Amino acid sequence: MKNYVTACVCLFAASISAGIGLQDIVPYSMIMGVGMAVLFLLLAAVLAGKKKTE
Incomplete structure (x- = not known):
């Protein structure tokens, strides 16, 4: 994979989504998701x- 910038932006969105999705299951998941x-x-x-x- 040559385009690491796109992968990082996708991981950015996925970590926020995971923080919101796990909000009721894992304590402080939103803080961890936003931090990531x-x-x-x-x-x-x-x-x-x-x-x-370059």
């Missing part, structure tokens, strides 16, 4: 910046 989403979004931004400089 922020990490994936930052990773996508870093990878996009690297791709642009």
Whole structure:
């Protein structure tokens, strides 16, 4: 897979969805989901910046 930015954006959306979906089952799942989403979004931004400089 060459386009890691797209994968990171998809994981960003999936982590928010998982946090919302598991909200009643796992305590603090929304906080964990948003935390992972922020990490994936930052990773996508870093990878996009690297791709642009190449």
